[in-house]
Amino acid sequence: MAIKKRGLVLSATAVAVSTVAVAATGLHFYQGQVFLRSQSKEVAAEEGSLQPMAMLSLQSLFRQSPKELVDEVWQIIDRTYVDATFNQQDWKKIRTEYLSRSYKDSTEAYKAIREMLKKLGDPYTRFMDPQEFKNMQIDTSGELTGVGIQLAADEKTKKLTVIAPIEDSPAFAAGIQAKDIILKIDDKSTEGMDVNKAVTLIRGPVGTQVKLTVLRGDKQLEFNIKRARIEIHPVRASERTAPQGKVGYIRLVQFSANAPSEMQEAIKKFEKQQVAGYILDLRGNPGGLLYTSVDIARMWLPKGAIVSTKNRQGEQDREQANGRVLTNKPLVVLVDGGSASASEILSGALQDNGRATLVGTKTFGKGLVQSVRSVGRDCGLAVTIAKYFTPNGRDINKHGIDPDVVVQLTEAQRKDLSSNRDKVGTPEDPQFAKALEVLGQRIEASRQQSPQADRKS
Template sequence: MGKQRFWVKRLIGSLLLLVIGLGLLAPPALALTEEQKFVAEVWRIVDRAYVDDTFNHQNWWLIRQKLLKNPMGNREQAYSAVQQMLASLDDPFTRLLQPDQYRSLQTNTSGELTGVGLQIALDPETKKLRVIAPIAGSPAERAGIQPADTILKIDGVVTEGLSLDEAADRMRGPIGSSVRLTIGREGESVTDLEVKRDRIALNPVLADLRLQSRAETDKPAKIGYIRLSQFNANAAAEVAHSIDRLERQGAEAYILDLRNNPGGLLQAGIEIARLWLNEGTIVYTVNRQGVMGSFEATGDALTRDPLVVLVNQGTASASEILAGALKDNGRATILGEKTFGKGLIQSLFDLSDGSGLAVTVARYETPAHHDINKLGITPDVSLTLDPIRIDQIATQADRQYQAAVNLLTADSMVAAGDT
């Protein structure tokens, strides 16, 4: 028995020595450089949050391993590696925002920016740089740039192959400086425009009371006109203030103008929908697991007066959430053109070096479960609009606006409020 214990101890000891020996012979694990750690940080966020768990039908872990084998001597090379990794997802909305770009985006959503004032996107089919909409009152709008225009060159540099952020960088610059944009427009020849950069105030709401004649009575209809140009941090409070003021002025019906509104903060769109809806679902969100969440009205609507919403090709993202909620709940008549069709939701993540990461984390559906991504929202009343000047918006020269007025007056919707 003692001999057995002796040989067992010798065997265990030999095995331990073998394991230790193998450990000494094995090469030590290589420590990641700071640049590689940064790439791994981005990879990890996308791995956990991205809406498509197939990662565009590719081996996401293998992509990480291949990238980390490449030498990266500085942060610019790390940024390049990250951009290469994200490009493999074929999703222009999931992107790296370098520190200056990230600060610019945060400024944009907070209420002020400098530049030409364009909201842009990469067309998912043509991969060309497309204008969603110029910001109201911006240098781009004053220069005549329109939704659905294509930006072919920036200061002579061809935009095909540029990322959204690279294109935006080329359009930024000191206040008072100019940038030359080569614009393509369907049915027209290519045009070069000199656009002078400026500080752009982002008060997103213009609102006033309009007196409109109606057939049923000599008493004019009091219509509140609200134009919302962007869903930034100020938007919900400004719309609420406008509705409250117009209600006190005796508004009997409303026109909500979302034309050329490229969207912005999802939460702002939800809060503004709650200003018009007492009950009902505002939007459904669907994550990578197919789990559906929803945002609901809270019974805090500020008015039940009749409402017409104006939309066009530049109506996108949070604007489409709002229009879809009001349409599917029967709260408003949607009038104009089919909207842009952006039904994806991004979250922003802070990165360790001050940059940011925008990741598509979910898609949304309207209350009637319509997926509008790349499809848009079809209006209840379809009506195209020939180009008009900025100062003609919401005037008699604006056919869509006049059609909204006619709906609110000829159909006796306003008169119902007099009883």
């Protein structure tokens, strides 16, 4: 069974909100939710069908009892959660416990649901109240306002961790880096705080400021960041020069809805310019839409598997290349610790199929699948329902993808590139310089294998 394209979202962080930045961890099946596409503004409902927003809102009116909401959430977990042992919990006993309680209002039910879900020990299975769910919808629509941070709750420490700042965002300009741990938001401690709460505190009107206190290594730093409207152009392409000829450099910053069309345009332009090879830069890319990663993989892969998923019954969905490759030129992919989820699907597919050489550092390691849907009156629920695997069957969750060529940046180099963005993707960028060297070797090898084809290119 093929993975449904409509409503599938992949990303790196633990929650999807416009004010902090991009989307949620792992591979997200947005079925049964109110899901806004950024361009077409389609609303995806159960099984990927389309229903008017008014119909969904009308249906929600019939689910007003707080106790019914608690049971609705319990039922969804019972049917779909990836761990059939429910973290070694007696899930039926838990239902009896929470349905025996009295709830005065929705707020008490929300608190009980979060308490119930916490027993699963899974920070990515989470409940969203109406405001939090609205935040997620805004994010998925691609209309971002805030500081531009991809935020996650670390699976082991539960600390709020920055996946990566969005390029050219206020957080990026202020110097926020991947792996920074957020200790305080406007002097309020984040100890024990979930991601949804942190998002609520960080977001705010455009032009206002938020103070973030972060831990970087053993140093505590403070950043005063002004909130802004953030425009994301996912593909940034420019020509580079190597001893072997012209090189197409493509930096992909997010797997958003318009990324495939921009990627296609960039590749076709470079093919007309007869570049000798490509460098695809996925560093700091936290993920995005699943179908975007699949569509882009098909532009580079002539054949082969791209990604598969496995639920608690062991069933697998698989996506394949479809013969619509746009180029067979040599390819090198840049990755780092901020490359997550959709970035890992794309880079893993290219690596396992022998299509590209990966250069940089180990990727983030988010291989979990969530189903996100509407529950109750305008609330949302994200449930971990499966894992995704690379074409060779690698489970990269918590480990990440190891590059073929490791190039570590020193702290000084990292700071230099952060403060001088014009150096990124140039010989002054150590990882890019190595990628260019590796690409040159691949171009030479390609020419030796097929000199006639090279002369015609």
